Amino acid sequence: MTNQTANPSSLNIPPGYLNIMGYVDESQVNGPGCRAVVWVQGCLRECPGCFNPASWSFETNQLVTVDELADKILSNPRNEGVTFSGGEPFWQAIALTQLAKKLKAAGLNVMSFSGFTLGELRAENAPAGAQELLEQLDILIDGPFVESLAINSPHSPVSSRNQRVHIFNPAFKDKISWASDQIEIHIFKDGSRLITGFQGQMNLSEG
Numbered sequence: 718m719t720n721q722t723a724n725p726s727s728l729n730i731p732p733g734y735l736n737i738m739g740y741v742d743e744s745q746v747n748g749p750g751c752r753a754v755v756w757v758q759g760c761l762r763e764c765p766g767c768f769n770p771a772s773w774s775f776e777t778n779q780l781v782t783v784d785e786l787a788d789k790i791l792s793n794p795r796n797e798g799v800t801f802s803g804g805e806p807f808w809q810a811i812a813l814t815q816l817a818k819k820l821k822a823a824g825l826n827v828m829s830f831s832g833f834t835l836g837e838l839r840a841e842n843a844p845a846g847a848q849e850l851l852e853q854l855d856i857l858i859d860g861p862f863v864e865s866l867a868i869n870s871p872h873s874p875v876s877s878r879n880q881r882v883h884i885f886n887p888a889f890k891d892k893i894s895w896a897s898d899q900i901e902i903h904i905f906k907d908g909s910r911l912i913t914g915f916q917g918q919m920n921l922s923e924g
């Protein structure tokens with residue numbers, strides 16, 4: 718793990734914007750049901766074996782407004798919820814909270830991964846807006862990926878044994894439908910492909 722005391726929340730992302738690595742609709746392997754997935758850009762941890770090393774940089778990748786992203790997610794009626802992955806979602810907690818509020822108001826559920834533990838997210842030195850984002854979540858998967866504890870199994874909803882599934886909304890108690898060994902391939906109209914799975918990875922290849 719690298720320096721977690723630096724605070725990239727202060728990086729120059731304009732208020733009301735998110736810096737994202739990628740996005741997909743209608744995923745069925747990144748949480749319960751059918752959902753959009755937003756991969757945010759930027760993570761400090763550099764976990765060995767990370768599925769998305771391209772997400773580590775905090776340089777601007779794709780800047781999108783919260784409103785644009787909310788409209789995009791809501792424009793697909795098959796999206797029942799959204800999952801925030803990364804990268805580290807909690808470094809952009811303020812804008813993700815705004816997005817989560819808009820989506821919840823429209824009846825969608827919200828889940829997030831984090832490399833922080835729940836205890837760290839509730840601590841005083843947590844990233845800005847962490848508590849507010851936690852209040853919006855139906856489900857949190859917390860803890861960093863630890864390669865020596867990796868698990869790839871149809872019976873595990875986490876990809877590393879130290880991670881925990883926190884179900885804040887009891888309606889999701891019996892809806893742990895995903896498993897860490899699942900992947901899916903999205904093929905887009907331009908021929909590009911996106912391969913993703915519950916391990917959180919997002920591999921994009923051009924057509």
Ligand code: SF4
Nearest residue numbers: 760763764767804832
């Ligand atoms: S596994 Fe997750 S927490 Fe670890 S470096 Fe990759 S994106 Fe960051």
